[in-house]
Amino acid sequence: MSIDSNTVRKIARLARLKVTDEDVAYYGPQINGILKWVEQLQDVNTDNVEPLASVSQIDLHLRTDIVNDGNKADDVLRNAPEKMEGFFVVPKIVE
Amino acid sequence: MSLVHLTLADAIKKLRAKEISSVELTKAHLEQMEKFRTLNAFITETPELALQQAAQSDARLKDGTARALEGIPLGIKDLYCTKDIQTTAGSKILEGFIPAYESTVSQKLLDAGGVTLGKLNLDEFAMGSANTTSGYGNVLSPWKPNDGRNLPLTPGGSSGGSSAAVSAFMCMGATGTDTGGSIRQPAAFTGTVGIKPTYGRCSRWGIVAFASSLDQAGPFARTVEDCAILLREMSGYDEKDSTSAKVDVPDFTKSLIPDMKGLRVGIPKEYRMEGMPEEIEKLWQKGITWMRDAGAEIVDVSLPHTKYALPVYYIIAPAEASSNLARYDGVRYGLRVEGENLIETYENTRAQGFGREVKRRIMIGTYVLSAGYYDAYYTKAQKVRRLILNDFIEAYKKCDVLLTPATPSAAFAIGENEDDPIKMYLNDVFTVTVNLAGLPGMSVPVGLSSNGLPLGLQLIGKAFDEETVFRAGFALEQAAQFNALTEMIKKAA
Numbered sequence: 001m002s003i004d005s006n007t008v009r010k011i012a013r014l015a016r017l018k019v020t021d022e023d024v025a026y027y028g029p030q031i032n033g034i035l036k037w038v039e040q041l042q043d044v045n046t047d048n049v050e051p052l053a054s055v056s057q058i059d060l061h062l063r064t065d066i067v068n069d070g071n072k073a074d075d076v077l078r079n080a081p082e083k084m085e086g087f088f089v090v091p092k093i094v095e
Numbered sequence: 096m097s098l099v100h101l102t103l104a105d106a107i108k109k110l111r112a113k114e115i116s117s118v119e120l121t122k123a124h125l126e127q128m129e130k131f132r133t134l135n136a137f138i139t140e141t142p143e144l145a146l147q148q149a150a151q152s153d154a155r156l157k158d159g160t161a162r163a164l165e166g167i168p169l170g171i172k173d174l175y176c177t178k179d180i181q182t183t184a185g186s187k188i189l190e191g192f193i194p195a196y197e198s199t200v201s202q203k204l205l206d207a208g209g210v211t212l213g214k215l216n217l218d219e220f221a222m223g224s225a226n227t228t229s230g231y232g233n234v235l236s237p238w239k240p241n242d243g244r245n246l247p248l249t250p251g252g253s254s255g256g257s258s259a260a261v262s263a264f265m266c267m268g269a270t271g272t273d274t275g276g277s278i279r280q281p282a283a284f285t286g287t288v289g290i291k292p293t294y295g296r297c298s299r300w301g302i303v304a305f306a307s308s309l310d311q312a313g314p315f316a317r318t319v320e321d322c323a324i325l326l327r328e329m330s331g332y333d334e335k336d337s338t339s340a341k342v343d344v345p346d347f348t349k350s351l352i353p354d355m356k357g358l359r360v361g362i363p364k365e366y367r368m369e370g371m372p373e374e375i376e377k378l379w380q381k382g383i384t385w386m387r388d389a390g391a392e393i394v395d396v397s398l399p400h401t402k403y404a405l406p407v408y409y410i411i412a413p414a415e416a417s418s419n420l421a422r423y424d425g426v427r428y429g430l431r432v433e434g435e436n437l438i439e440t441y442e443n444t445r446a447q448g449f450g451r452e453v454k455r456r457i458m459i460g461t462y463v464l465s466a467g468y469y470d471a472y473y474t475k476a477q478k479v480r481r482l483i484l485n486d487f488i489e490a491y492k493k494c495d496v497l498l499t500p501a502t503p504s505a506a507f508a509i510g511e512n513e514d515d516p517i518k519m520y521l522n523d524v525f526t527v528t529v530n531l532a533g534l535p536g537m538s539v540p541v542g543l544s545s546n547g548l549p550l551g552l553q554l555i556g557k558a559f560d561e562e563t564v565f566r567a568g569f570a571l572e573q574a575a576q577f578n579a580l581t582e583m584i585k586k587a588a
Contacts, residue, residue: 003462007462008458011458011461011462011465012458013442014461014465015417015445015457015458015460015461016421016424016438016441016442016445017442017445017446017449017454017457017458018439018442018443018445018446019446026451027454027455027458030455030516031455031458031459031462033515033516033517034409034459034516034517035459035462037406037409037517038406038409038410038472038476040402040403040406041403041406041407041410041475041476041479042475044400044403044478044479044482046475046478046479046482049478049479049481049482050478050481051474051477051478051480051481052477052478052480052481052484053308053477054294054308054338054533055294055308055484055532055533055558056294056295056308056338056340056533058295058337058338058339058340058341060337063334072195075195075196076195076427078193078195078428079191079192079193079427079428079429080426080427080428081425081426081428081429081430081431082431088426088427090426090437090440091433091434091435091436091437091440092436093436093437
């Protein structure tokens with residue numbers, strides 16, 4: 001299946017990537033090429049096959065519900081592009 | 096002979112015998128880094144820190160409290176978060192990011208007495224096979240072809256800084272990460288040894304995430320023994336990584352016996368790819384002979400779903416990447432490019448901060464996970480992934496370790512394969528199955544191509560059986576007697 005330039009724009013929007021017309025012309029054929037290439041998977045019979053999300057066979061263990069980390073506000077904010085009085089600063093969201 | 100030409104194992108012995116000091120050894124490496132700076136292997140060099148650590152190591156060597164890697168100069172792939180040292184993941188979106196914490200694996204190396212020379216270049220977010228997607232410039236291989244072409248060669252990717260630095264003797268060992276072949280392919284391209292251990296053997300905590308169900312840390316070095324020493328120190332359970340395995344870490348150096356008696360080496364017929372250069376096939380045959388001569392029984396096996404591994408990978412890895420890279424939003428760390436509103440700030444930041452390869456993979460991942468396509472692409476890929484794992488489980492009923500080529504060709508020139516992403520992806524055709532199945536795989540240099548460039552063979556083991564991989568790798572190394580790397584670098588220096 002082939003995707004058109006509107007779909008490329010829609011994907012970019014979902015992925016929060018600003019794209020120009022030039023970008024759409026560049027990525028469109030590449031994404032189509034890859035999608036066409038992966039279509040060969042449809043040749044494989046996967047009836048009654050369980051999807052494999054991870055090879056890890058570890059059961060997640062529970063730990064005691066106690067605070068074992070924290071008080072690191074300065075570390076957390078250390079690399080913030082903009083901060084003020086212990087908060088991240090972002091552009092205005094609510095008008 | 097310069098101190099940089101020592102193996103890591105020999106350097107440990109000489110340091111303990113007080114024949115050399117860590118400060119001397121570190122200085123020799125800092126000089127070598129200067130000599131080969133044009134390769135662009137490092138994004139950040141930390142010479143002052145290195146000399147300070149080396150002096151501390153010398154004090155410990157003196158007072159008898161030396162640890163396993165005391166005073167050994169190492170390079171760290173810039174995907175590992177290092178406390179108070181810039182960590183970029185090869186991306187402009189993280190330029191200037193100074194972690195407040197140290198990754199578990201790099202901390203283990205520090206705790207073992209390792210000396211940090213700096214942070215090694217890589218493909219952006221480890222996405223690439225030639226180290227040409229880094230936001231900090233291409234990395235060059237120290238190797239030159241002998242056919243008269245003076246083209247700069249790729250050191251492979253994504254751990255291209257690691258392979259270039261180890262092959263140019265700028266460090267005694269380096270860390271890498273391997274999601275689809277990013278340790279084994281660069282090792283093969285540069286005549287070095289690299290191992291991706293079993294998924295879960297090393298903690299992923301503090302390593303910038305690419306595709307979490309595939310990413311694994313591992314070492315690069317110039318000998319199998321040196322890799323065994325490094326992996327032993329890097330491995331182990333970590334409660335901060337829920338996928339790290341609670342299994343004992345054997346001393347891998349104990350597996351280095353140049354004898355394969357009682358072991359069955361499987362040869363998967365599907366790794367004989369159409370269009371594969373004859374010299375790769377010949378080298379593989381040579382490897383089979385060496386294994387047989389070392390006492391192994393050779394067994395033909397089949398991994399029927401091999402050809403589907405790359406398409407599976409290029410659905411699963413971008414899907415996981417698109418989720419993992421959602422965190423780069425310009426709010427908490429990294430680059431921010433302001434927009435009219437929050438959404439536009441996200442979009443501007445990510446458009447400017449990410450390179451083209453990364454953006455393409457994020458978009459593919461977003462598409463295959465989107466409503467209406469999830470089952471057709473993502474679930475389908477996960478099902479075929481199960482079949483690939485089952486292939487290995489079946490094969491290991493007949494053998495103990497697999498022997499395959501590491502790459503379908505020797506290193507190519509920088510700029511080649513850039514026009515077509517699928518052509519670039521084919522580099523990982525022999526390595527990517529191992530990540531999908533979570534198995535250990537090691538690349539060992541065994542010969543030269545017709546134009547004088549290194550070629551490697553790959554050993555693939557059962558889950559958590561790195562010991563057999565090391566044993567077979569050591570036997571291969573002993574038989575191949577690959578000395579071309581040292582000769583090349585002495586000429587180049």
